[in-house]
Amino acid sequence: MYTPKMELTEEQRGILDGSQGPVMASVMQTIVMFGDMFDAKRLVKVTHSRGHLVTSFGLGLLKPLYSTMDKLVQAGIKVKGDFTIDPRPVDFENVPYSLLDKLINSKILYTAQKHYEEQLKAVGIKDANAFTCACYLDEVGNIPGPGDILSWAESSAVVYANSVLGARCNRNSGMLDLFGSILGLAPEFGFLTDEGRKATWKVIIKTSSLPEAQVLGSAIGMKVIEDVPYVVGLDKWLGNKLDDRAKGYLKDFGAATASNGAVGLYHIEGLTPEAVLQGQDLLKPGFKEYVIDDKELERVYRSYPVMWPDKDAKPCLCFIGCPHLSYAQLLSWTDRIEDALKKGGRSKVAIKTVLTTAPDVADRFKKSEAYSRLMATGARLACICPLMYTSNPLTKKRPIATSSNKLRTYSMARYYKDEELLAMIGGQA
């Protein structure tokens, strides 16, 4: 029997002691033990009814995942509302795979996908379109409000929810996100507290133009690691309104801070909700400073190692959309790819190019005139996770290009700035 360190209500103590059965007792014990490791004082209510799970892939090796899920399903346990989940790992229809790739993905890596998706259905997944890392996009609709307590784990979604939406969520791990959504409770520590949301870094932007979101996020992530940065000077370029352009920028910026470091929350002066309300009062006494100018961004960009076996190779495949692209970003990439082809005097993309987005966004985009224009360029639209595409060991030998700093960090893919990537797609580089 586990003796909790945190204070529990009578009802919570009852669940821990088995009042709702042994499986729920184990779910409660997991959350309480986890919270105790971080000196959480108590459990607080998850106030947003939609969860988001990070583990979306039926990787055969994760056998305990499926046995735990079986126990939940057999006990009839479901989440309190519903949940979205990270993208599916494969899409044989829209992404280029060799026969051997298909074999490895379906017979070796993701052998439990079908079974796992049945289990997800039983515990309360939103619907067949639930698979995206960017669940907070309008079309998907899993959008918490300011102050909402969450039990999510996907790092790019957590940092977006905390920073852009003003919700409160810790950087959880797979399964803990599900258990919190089942109980409707999360341990109160870290980003769930006012103190945990204060910044210990002041980042001063002194660039001559809007910095590349993915490089700026990378620079800040690598510098502050897991601390909270308060960024000044970016609103000069991004404006003071959280419109589609700013939200898309902050989505990509945040994912880079979270993957190149372990940032779970940032504040942008004059733009993100807590920074607008509290300003520099968010800075903790004794904060450190980091000045970013054009030279610093270039230094960071040049520091990325090229992991391709042949460093001078031409890319064979290009992924755009990690995290998944918003509708506005899809429209913008369509225009820019068309322009790049015009500049290169081509009618089709020079390298196989896959744009990834949420299924709900893809449905909307397919109804727009831009969709047929994008398809005419030879680019493809898919809803998979590019990271999971690179789990296949065969991909490590391939020169894959990307505009995602997250994908660069977790795979052998090479990062290019948007303009460089477009030049390659247009056949000019």
Added chain:
Amino acid sequence: MKTFKGRVLAAGSITAEAVVSHQGVNSLATFQGSVLKGSKTVIASDQNNPDIFQKDITGKALCLPVTIGSTTGGLVIQTVCSMKINPSAFLFSEHIDSLAASGIVLARVWENSPVIAIDQLGKEFLETVKTGDQLKIDEDGTVTIL
């Protein structure tokens, strides 16, 4: 003999050989090779971590600052514990990170694993302990380099 005292997260007492990583251990990259093969021992497969790459870490005391990497990290720790090929103890010099914490908890609660975890052993611990040292780990979080 040198003694260090940490915070007990998952108690146990054993004597085990140390394997030391001075950088954060990427759980997925370290364990996935052995798990995929269904091996009887874990040969650390993260080529970005020269401290432990290709070392046998099953049954050892893994000394590390924290774990890093994918949020599947916790599930991977649970998996190696369920296969009983895990390090006997995770000895963190810093405060445990959320990925390792969830892995240790999932292993303890759902797999009845006896895996030991102690954190906040301090920077000096990681500077002092060497791979191959024999470590005595006590229930109260005391770690002695024999």
